[in-house]
Amino acid sequence: MANHQKDFLFVLIKSLSKSEKRQFKIFASRLETSSNTKFIELFNILDKSEGYDEKLILKSGIIKKAQLSNLKSYLYKQILVSIRLNIPSQNIRYQLREQIDFATILYNKGLYKQSLKILDKTKILALENDEKLMAYEIVEFEKLIESQYITRSIQGRADELVVQAKELNYRNTISSKLSNLSLQLYGIMLKTGYVKSDEEYTYIDDYFKKHLSKFDDKKFGFREKYWFYNANLWRSFLVQDFLSCYKYALKWVTLFYDNPSMIHLNPVFFLKGNHYLLESLYMLKYKSKFKKYLVLLEDTIQDPRFPVNDNIASLSFLYLYNNKLNYHILEGTFAESEYLIPEILSKLRVHTDHLDEHHEMLFYYKFASIYFGTEKYAECIFYLEKIINNKNLSMREDLMCFARLLSLIAHYELGNDYYLENQLKNTYKFLLKMNDLQEVQKEIIRFMKNLNSIYPGDIKKEFVKMRIRFIELEKNTYEKRAFLYLDIISWLESKIENRKISAIIKEKAKLINR
Numbered sequence: 001m002a003n004h005q006k007d008f009l010f011v012l013i014k015s016l017s018k019s020e021k022r023q024f025k026i027f028a029s030r031l032e033t034s035s036n037t038k039f040i041e042l043f044n045i046l047d048k049s050e051g052y053d054e055k056l057i058l059k060s061g062i063i064k065k066a067q068l069s070n071l072k073s074y075l076y077k078q079i080l081v082s083i084r085l086n087i088p089s090q091n092i093r094y095q096l097r098e099q100i101d102f103a104t105i106l107y108n109k110g111l112y113k114q115s116l117k118i119l120d121k122t123k124i125l126a127l128e129n130d131e132k133l134m135a136y137e138i139v140e141f142e143k144l145i146e147s148q149y150i151t152r153s154i155q156g157r158a159d160e161l162v163v164q165a166k167e168l169n170y171r172n173t174i175s176s177k178l179s180n181l182s183l184q185l186y187g188i189m190l191k192t193g194y195v196k197s198d199e200e201y202t203y204i205d206d207y208f209k210k211h212l213s214k215f216d217d218k219k220f221g222f223r224e225k226y227w228f229y230n231a232n233l234w235r236s237f238l239v240q241d242f243l244s245c246y247k248y249a250l251k252w253v254t255l256f257y258d259n260p261s262m263i264h265l266n267p268v269f270f271l272k273g274n275h276y277l278l279e280s281l282y283m284l285k286y287k288s289k290f291k292k293y294l295v296l297l298e299d300t301i302q303d304p305r306f307p308v309n310d311n312i313a314s315l316s317f318l319y320l321y322n323n324k325l326n327y328h329i330l331e332g333t334f335a336e337s338e339y340l341i342p343e344i345l346s347k348l349r350v351h352t353d354h355l356d357e358h359h360e361m362l363f364y365y366k367f368a369s370i371y372f373g374t375e376k377y378a379e380c381i382f383y384l385e386k387i388i389n390n391k392n393l394s395m396r397e398d399l400m401c402f403a404r405l406l407s408l409i410a411h412y413e414l415g416n417d418y419y420l421e422n423q424l425k426n427t428y429k430f431l432l433k434m435n436d437l438q439e440v441q442k443e444i445i446r447f448m449k450n451l452n453s454i455y456p457g458d459i460k461k462e463f464v465k466m467r468i469r470f471i472e473l474e475k476n477t478y479e480k481r482a483f484l485y486l487d488i489i490s491w492l493e494s495k496i497e498n499r500k501i502s503a504i505i506k507e508k509a510k511l512i513n514r
Contacts, residue, residue, distance in 0.1 A: 009072045010052040011353055012079060013043065015310055020083060021047065027082040038062050039075040092129045092265055096122055100138065112145050129265055130222045132175070136168040171224060174215060178227035181211045185234035193398070195239050196478050208235045222262060225255055226269065233276055240481055245280035253277050263300070267307045268315060275319040282326045283484055285512050290330065294323050314354035317347050325366040332505030334373030341367050361387045365403055373502045377410040384410070401441055402485040404430060408448050409491060424449055440473050440482040460496060467492040
């Protein structure tokens with residue numbers, strides 16, 4: 001049996017809503033002839049199947065193996081055509097594309113004035129919705145008609161179109177350069193991770209300033225501002241300047257709330273901006289602002305006017321529930337957050353085709369953190385092992401690393417001395433392979449390795465000593481992010497004071513009056 005995740009046709013059919021399936025069958029019935037029913041039969045077989053099974057299709061007798069590839073391609077295309085014909089009319093981009101297509105039809109029929117009239121109205125609509133790429137395409141089309149045929153429409157029309165083309169090209173070029181810079185910074189993040197030294201900081205800062213120095217942000221429109229904030233945000237994340245992350249993420253989100261029509265036109269950008277805003281607030285431990293923007297995001301998503309499709313639904317789930325867990329971890333309200341775990345697991349099954357494996361593992365790490373906070377160490381280890389045993393090489397090393405370190409501490413709490421020895425060896429081997437091992441990670445492994453050799457009466461002294469060491473490391477700009485993954489200081493304090501870690505974190509959360 002083939003992996004249905006890799007069969008595009010099967011995944012597409014399974015993504016269809018009931019209304020989309022009904023619309024497709026109505027659409028297909030119009031195409032149906034005595035010799036053209038096989039693609040409908042193939043649709044029905046795949047629709048009823050739990051997984052993609054080529055043997056089952058061939059066994060049905062509707063098609064021979066040599067013809068199956070072509071039939072699947074034809075069915076795939078017809079499903080997309082059916083969806084395209086039934087796209088909601090409120091989608092501005094589809095409206096614009098449809099009008100350009102209508103103008104092209106009129107142009108090909110030689111009805112030039114009618115074509116220009118449609119293009120002019122469509123251009124106004126495109127500019128109103130900040131669709132400058134489409135507006136530029138329309139102006140180029142208008143130039144073609146005006147230069148090729150004598151329309152005598154408006155005196156000075158040529159000069160007007162040239163000015164429009166130059167202005168739109170200029171703005172599109174700025175957006176393109178800023179989006180390129182943002183993507184390049186994101187690429188650096190994936191390749192090398194966060195900066196780990198002053199030298200790396202200087203390199204990123206110089207690289208950023210070099211690419212941004214030519215722009216005057218006072219002249220930016222919506223899209224240019226969006227990419228400007230996006231690029232600044234990635235630079236801030238790279239250099240671990242979380243206050244700057246908050247500043248530009250807030251500008252990003254505020255830009256959308258100041259232009260509400262853009263929320264509905266660009267919901268993915270809106271959701272991502274809110275996620276980065278909440279992530280920066282989590283890193284800064286700004287509880288009150290975190291809660292404020294989390295509630296605002298949930299209210300916006302639940303607004304009936306907010307766009308709905310499979311991609312948006314999956315991203316809304318991902319960002320909303322990820323940050324709900326973060327809020328409880330920030331507050332130390334671990335027991336109060338346990339109800340979210342079965343809810344998230346259920347939703348993960350629904351959205352499995354639209355979320356990558358990394359995000360699923362990130363949820364598991366948060367589950368483990370919550371169970372660790374409630375001292376349910378067996379449950380904590382259960383979810384950590386899902387991460388540790390994951391052999392996917394694209395998995396982020398930092399997540400794998402902290403999953404192993406948290407697992408070590410959980411096994412220590414359970415008194416699993418024998419298993420702890422094996423875990424220490426395996427974790428040490430894993431850490432040696434990491435290219436960007438931080439001092440925090442090295443200290444944790446040294447500390448856990450030495451615990452078994454310390455006399456019981458001296459353990460508390462060792463905890464006190466390590467707490468002082470980790471407090472010093474937390475002050476280091478390049479080390480402090482590690483403490484957001486694993487609050488080793490609060491755990492040490494819980495051992496020193498013989499109190500629950502949840503009580504320690506709650507107490508700290510109350511003292512941080514932000």
